[in-house]
Amino acid sequence: MSSNALNTRTKILNATWKLMEERRGVGVRMSDIAKAAGISRQAVYLHFSTRVDLLGATTKYVDEINGLDERLKVVTQAKSGFDALMAYVDVWGNYLPEIHGIAGALLAVRETDEAAKAAWDDCMSCHQSGCHDIVKALQSEGRLAANWTDSSATEMMWVLLSFQTWEQLTVECGWSNAQYITWMKSILVQTFVS
Amino acid sequence: MSSNALNTRTKILNATWKLMEERRGVGVRMSDIAKAAGISRQAVYLHFSTRVDLLGATTKYVDEINGLDERLKVVTQAKSGFDALMAYVDVWGNYLPEIHGIAGALLAVRETDEAAKAAWDDCMSCHQSGCHDIVKALQSEGRLAANWTDSSATEMMWVLLSFQTWEQLTVECGWSNAQYITWMKSILVQTFVS
DNA sequence: CCGTCAATTGACACAGTGTCAAGTTACGCA
DNA sequence: TGCGTAACTTGACACTGTGTCAATTGACGG
Known part of the structure; x- marks a missing residue:
């Protein structure tokens, strides 16, 4: 059945x-x-039907189980752009280690596999729109640091908070996740908040 | 013969x-x-003897032809930590697009291949020591921004200037290389120079 | 008890890496 | 001029991993 x-x-x-x-x-x-x-x-x-199909389905499954959407509610409920940024780093920074393996696998095959690329891009556009919301909030409060445009700030924030950056800092540099979150908050505030 | x-x-x-x-x-x-x-x-x-052997040899070959060592002399000759940082971003930022393909390939197989990992790590430790020199210079001039330790600043700078970060900003976000260099200088100064 | 659907078993095609052995070409040297 | 050697070619093969196919088993509901 x-x-x-x-x-x-x-x-x-x-x-x-x-x-x-x-x-x-x-x-x-x-x-x-x-x-x-x-x-x-x-x-x-x-x-x-294929390995990539399975990979994509597993990604969605992991997302569901981990309830990223649910966790991100804290971010949308934040009172200010600054609070939202802090909350976002917390949520995202604690989420990344949970998807480490599957995200790494997806990333590795994304170049050659359309379905993997689609699954990855799906996740990334969600992440990018999260960053964009924060940038917009900062901007509307007049607290976005000078020199940044809407899109350049969003993209730079997205890259700073990317899986690759997290992986390099934790796996290759040996930072603890707490360290990652602390330093990342520090650099993001310094960079984007005036 | x-x-x-x-x-x-x-x-x-x-x-x-x-x-x-x-x-x-x-x-x-x-x-x-x-x-x-x-x-x-x-x-x-x-x-x-193997594909990875060839990959590693090609990496070394490309490094030789491109003359990274030669180019980095500009950095060591800089008068201040700040100047060195600016020069480093210029050299490194113009070097990355030239090794795009081979670096991407090396990165992709490094997880599974010892030789690829060795070739990559070799390049990376060189890059990391470059960052370290700059951090030390800034520190000795008393211009390293507060909160950063010697190693955390080096590692964060290394990651900001990593191949992965460059690739994301240029390939995925569509930044031109000139944009990359400009913005990267801006964020690095803002972050590390007091 | 029959039909159906999930799962098993074992065989196969295919691509790409790496190995092996036998044969060919070219070149320096006696 | 011809010999020997090293570089290269040719064609076959083993191996791994993916994806396909067909025949079979087993369970469960109508």
């Missing part, structure tokens, strides 16, 4: 998620996922 | 470089490289 099918589907998604996080998205094969889900390799293909 | 061997080797390196830049490192196969170099696929293996 549908519930049974859903169970297997969910099993696959969970297995994919788990393996992606464990191995940071590197060298996770369809057969590994099948084994982890306790089913045959071919059964995976009954639910997801 | 050796000169002939060198010629073939150079042909391969040039072909690899060219293809990597053309396709931004995506989908460049050994057979493509061989064809572009005008030799058989197997001949490539006579000079480079």
Whole structure:
């Protein structure tokens, strides 16, 4: 039945998620996922036509489970652009480590895979519009630092808060997530708030 | 003879470089490289034992041809930390587009390939020590902005000037390289110089 | 008890990397 | 002039991982 099918589907998604996080998205094969889900390799293909399809579905699944939308409500409820910025860094900075593996995998195949690119861009445009909201709020309060235009500020903020930047600072430089959030808040305020 | 061997080797390196830049490192196969170099696929293996070996050698080759060391002399000759920072952004910012393809390819396989990781880390540690020199200069002049420690400033500067950040701003946000350099100078001064 | 749907099993095609062995070409040197 | 060697070619093959296909099993509901 549908519930049974859903169970297997969910099993696959969970297995994919788990393996992606464990191995940071590197060298996770369809057969590994099948084994982890306790089913045959071919059964995976009954639910997801390609590896990229599975990757995209897992991304959406992880988003749902983690409830990014729910968490971002704190940001929209902020009283000022400054508060929104602080809240955003908190939410986003705590969200990134949870999607580390799957995001890394998506990022890696996005160059060659249309579906992966789509899943990634989807997530990124959401993130970018979050940054844009903050910039607009700062601007309307007259607190956006001089020299920045609406779009250049949004884009620079988006890049500063990108997955890649987070990954470099935490994984390659060894910063703790708390450090990341602290320093990032500091540099963002210094840069964008007057 | 050796000169002939060198010629073939150079042909391969040039072909690899060219293809990597053309396709931004995506989908460049050994057979493509061989064809572009005008030799058989197997001949490539006579000079480079694996794909990663070739990638690493091409990186070194590109570095030599481009003469990064030479260009960085301008930085070491700067009179102040501030001048060094400005010069560094100029040199590095004009260097990045020239290594776009090969750097992207290296970055992509570095997770799975030890040799690629080594080649990348080599380049990165050079870049990081460049940042460190600037931070030290600023610090000795008493012009390093408050709150930053020696290492946190170096690391943050390194990340701001990373290939990934450059790629996001130029490729994904569509900034021109001149824009990148201008804005990057602005944010770096604002952040690190008091 | 039959039909259906999920899942299994095992085989296969395909692409790309890397290996191997045998044959060819070119060039320096006796 | 011809020999030997090193570079290169040719064609075959093993291996891994993805995706496909067909035949079969097993469970559950009508």
